[in-house]
Amino acid sequence: xxxxxxxDTVDTMEAREVTKREIMESIAEQAFPDNDPMYLIDVGExxxxxRVWKELLPKVEPFYAMKCNPDPVIxxxxxxxxxxxxxxxxxxxxxxxxxxxxSPDRIIYANPCKAPSHLRYxxxxxxxxxxxxxxxELCKIKQVxxxxxxxxxxxxxxxxxxxxxxxxxxxxxxxxxxxxxTAKEMDLDVVGISFHVGSGCYNSDAFLxxxxxxxxxxxxxxxxGFNFTLLDIGGGFxxxxxxxxxxxxxxxxxxxxxxxxxxxxxxxxxxxxxxxGRYYVAASHSxxxxxxxxxxxxxxxxxxxxxxxxxxxVSGSSDIESGPNTANDTWHAxxxxxENLTQSQAELAVKFMYYVNDSTYASFNSIINDHAIVVPQxxxxxxxxxxxxxxxxxxxxxxxxxxxxxxxxxxxxxxCINKEATLPRLAVGSWLRFDEMGAYTCAASSRxxxxxxAGKRYINTEVNTDALVDEVLxxxxxxxxxxxxxxxxxGKVQAxxxxxx
Ligand SMILES: *Cc1c(COP(=O)(O)O)cnc(C)c1O
Numbered sequence: 001x002x003x004x005x006x007x008d009t010v011d012t013m014e015a016r017e018v019t020k021r022e023i024m025e026s027i028a029e030q031a032f033p034d035n036d037p038m039y040l041i042d043v044g045e046x047x048x049x050x051r052v053w054k055e056l057l058p059k060v061e062p063f064y065a066m067k068c069n070p071d072p073v074i075x076x077x078x079x080x081x082x083x084x085x086x087x088x089x090x091x092x093x094x095x096x097x098x099x100x101x102x103s104p105d106r107i108i109y110a111n112p113c114k115a116p117s118h119l120r121y122x123x124x125x126x127x128x129x130x131x132x133x134x135x136x137e138l139c140k141i142k143q144v145x146x147x148x149x150x151x152x153x154x155x156x157x158x159x160x161x162x163x164x165x166x167x168x169x170x171x172x173x174x175x176x177x178x179x180x181x182t183a184k185e186m187d188l189d190v191v192g193i194s195f196h197v198g199s200g201c202y203n204s205d206a207f208l209x210x211x212x213x214x215x216x217x218x219x220x221x222x223x224x225g226f227n228f229t230l231l232d233i234g235g236g237f238x239x240x241x242x243x244x245x246x247x248x249x250x251x252x253x254x255x256x257x258x259x260x261x262x263x264x265x266x267x268x269x270x271x272x273x274x275x276x277g278r279y280y281v282a283a284s285h286s287x288x289x290x291x292x293x294x295x296x297x298x299x300x301x302x303x304x305x306x307x308x309x310x311x312x313x314v315s316g317s318s319d320i321e322s323g324p325n326t327a328n329d330t331w332h333a334x335x336x337x338x339e340n341l342t343q344s345q346a347e348l349a350v351k352f353m354y355y356v357n358d359s360t361y362a363s364f365n366s367i368i369n370d371h372a373i374v375v376p377q378x379x380x381x382x383x384x385x386x387x388x389x390x391x392x393x394x395x396x397x398x399x400x401x402x403x404x405x406x407x408x409x410x411x412x413x414x415x416c417i418n419k420e421a422t423l424p425r426l427a428v429g430s431w432l433r434f435d436e437m438g439a440y441t442c443a444a445s446s447r448x449x450x451x452x453x454a455g456k457r458y459i460n461t462e463v464n465t466d467a468l469v470d471e472v473l474x475x476x477x478x479x480x481x482x483x484x485x486x487x488x489x490x491g492k493v494q495a496x497x498x499x500x501x
Pocket of ligand 1: 065067068087110111196198199200234235236237275276277278279
């Protein structure tokens with residue numbers, strides 16, 4: 001289990017949360033006149049993740065899968081002080097890592113299907129470790145980079161993962177022997193086996209089974225006359241505490257699996273690496289978005305659409321799921337039914353549509369591309385405007401929650417962030433906060449429809465950083481708007497203590 005020195009005390013966690021909240025509130029309050037969406041990035045979260053990794057998987061070297069989030073500050077920290085390797089899949093990713101001073105032997109070109117031009121780039125900079133899973137790739141590599149060190153990516157059972165990768169990559173275990181034979185005949189250097197159980201894996205047995213398949217690959221290699229020295233266990237490790245299987249659970253399955261399929265006596269010479277992406281960054285980003293528009297809806301008279309906090313004992317959030325108007329497209333249709341409602345019935349059926357300034361084309365692309373479920377929290381409530389032309393439905397009471405939906409700013413009807421959420425009544429100008437927004441979010445953001453990408457502010461809530469981390473953070477030349485904060489050891493909070501410039 002995780003030892004004491006990597007586990008947070010409740011006090012520190014609370015202090016950290018207070019710091020974050022204070023800074024996010026100040027982001028919402030004063031800093032930005034245009035109310036642009038803004039990430040608060042806690043690099044301390046990445047540092048802590050790295051520590052837990054070292055603690056639970058000491059034998060496994062992490063190669064950060066940078067496609068997950070190539071944030072320059074996080075990348076710099078991983079490269080220069082945490083000393084991880086990098087999993088790159090394209091010329092540009094390799095270039096980025098190399099520009100950060102990562103030596104080529106700390107990079108794996110982990111794309112089994114590579115464009116020749118990217119492969120030539122890999123050769124030109126000396127990134128010689130790369131994956132493959134088919135004969136065509138072998139021919140290409142033979143032609144472009146014959147002395148590369150190859151890792152055969154095998155197909156493992158990915159049916160327990162939210163994002164299945166087996167449909168696209170991985171050699172069928174039945175073809176492994178044949179592929180290795182071809183590589184041998186071509187005089188190519190195969191050095192090991194890799195797999196990826198899929199992103200968002202929710203069954204730790206998937207890892208155990210993958211190790212079994214990898215071991216079979218090692219045996220086939222030995223039979224073929226190769227001396228495999230590398231096992232690459234891929235990514236798919238959860239980065240948030242609410243994951244179906246915890247990181248600790250996976251680590252314990254892996255530790256057992258290593259002992260069973262790769263016992264030290266026989267495999268002491270084998271270097272084990274992994275390609276974690278979301279694990280490192282998912283929890284590090286919180287996103288603040290501004291409610292720039294609102295639509296009030298007085299639905300039908302079903303009282304179950306009004307939600308109250310559980311402690312009021314009336315109804316819970318499950319009611320909304322069984323309510324009649326939960327599908328998006330029915331929301332507009334009921335508006336004309338309002339006329340005949342009594343005052344109290346009407347009050348009971350109030351719903352809101354909130355429009356915020358980040359979209360499923362930008363930060364929230366994770367909803368579509370990564371099957372993410374995001375949860376809005378109130379960051380800051382704005383005042384209702386005093387206008388006789390605006391009759392505001394419902395109550396301003398914080399305790400009173402309403403069924404609502406949250407939408408992005410684009411003109412696309414699919415740009416919906418939450419189809420069903422429960423929030424208090426929020427005036428235009430209010431702010432919402434979404435946590436755990438670090439994985440597969442800003443990495444694929446686009447400016448579709450002409451909307452700004454979310455800005456970034458950095459914070460460090462980890463006190464026990466070594467000098468190298470401090471040096472990296474201060475050396476990054478963050479503009480004065482960017483905070484680096486510390487939590488004092490007593491758990492007291494000093495928000496915005498050090499401004500970098
Ligand atoms: C995307 C990817 C990863 C990272 O996956 P996570 O689920 O984010 O850990 C690792 N390896 C390869 C080859 C990938 O394509």
